[in-house]
Amino acid sequence: MRGRLTAGMTLAALLLNVALAGCGSGLPAGADGELADDWVPMAQVKGIVPEVGSCFDSRPAPSVNSLVKPVPCGEKHLAEVAHVGTFTGDDDPGPEQLAAAYAECDTKTADYLGGPWWRWRLQLHLTIPMSRAWEGGARWFRCDLVEVSSANFDEAWTERTGSLKGDKPAALLVGCANAVSKNDRIDSLTEAPCSSAHNAEYIGFFRAPRTMPYPESDRQWFALYRQCSELATGYVGVTMSQWYRLSTIAWPAYPEAWAAGDRRVRCVVYFGTKKVKKTVKGTKGKGLPGF
Incomplete structure (x- = not known):
């Protein structure tokens, strides 16, 4: 429901x-059988912090790979970072910390957009580092804005070009x-x-x-x-x-x-079966069904 x-x-x-591959016997080309030599050092993962105003062509997710690179906002993309905050402490963020992060996202995103995000056909997603980056010391969280084709369908994400900041x-x-x-x-x-x-x-x-x-x-x-x-x-x-x-x-x-x-x-x-041709804002009920 x-x-x-x-x-x-x-x-x-x-x-x-709301409406709301099999394994082969050999190694793939370019693989040397050594797992650890291609890993990015923990310090490098920790040091990669998202920047406000950057855009990504990947779909929103609760946690992301810190090494995913942004794309120019002038190109097609799905998410735009409106704010970057910081968690405190070493434990994985629980409900209280996530709620506080969302509240911060609400406020900071309004500053970025020039008004609360829900006024537009947008969604606000909280994104945190993946577990390996967290273990390496990453404590940032991203406030991602995503355009949707309908405000009422949570996964109706649509690609856009251009930044949401400004006009x-x-x-x-x-x-x-x-x-x-x-x-x-x-x-x-x-x-x-x-x-x-x-x-x-x-x-x-x-x-x-x-x-x-x-x-x-x-x-x-x-x-x-x-x-x-x-x-x-x-x-x-x-x-x-x-x-x-x-x-x-x-x-x-x-x-x-x-x-x-x-x-x-x-x-x-x-209004049920009744219809109007104006906004209800500031009408004091005048001209609305039931008044």
Whole structure:
């Protein structure tokens, strides 16, 4: 279960359903049978620290080989480093350290982009050194930005050219969307211009507490709805009692990312079968279905 929608304070039964060689007998050419002579010394691995603004053509992963070389951002790539931080201590980072690193990534990435990353069709990935580099003393972590074809599909990564720092294409902004339901489930949520007819809009983002398990029960989902609703009141300009006339979609990170410490939750207002042709931001409910 990837996400859920609630109609006001009543827990609705609608759930967001996201789509989300054999061995030869001889040695290969160029191999000498000696394993250790081609290894990079530990000190060299430790000394390779990513640089802010560098780009990589490899897919995001929880940990990476420190020796992977960046590519020019003007060429096709998948990830761009917006910030590089440092872990303290010698133990592998646990949930608390990962959560703190994500929080730092959120803040520093906003400085790099000129606004919070979730405003655009982007994802923020935390990347740490592989175990061998960690054992060699590497303590850095990377905050990688990745463009996606849809904000709601975690692995819809797409290649891009050019840096995300500075001016960005207007089409990269995430604002309004069209939600399609099938059999009492949200089947898809596709970005759309706010000036066109749409029935949903992104209203905010937050990170759930690191101690919170991936939501399964109604009570756990309600905790997410509550925070989304609090964000929405400020975004729309209404009171909490007024907000409950509308429905809210709480869209957490996929379970594997959640288990790795990523507690991101996107918040979306949903009008059901009704549609509007404007943003809900600052409207105070005027012209919105239910008001």
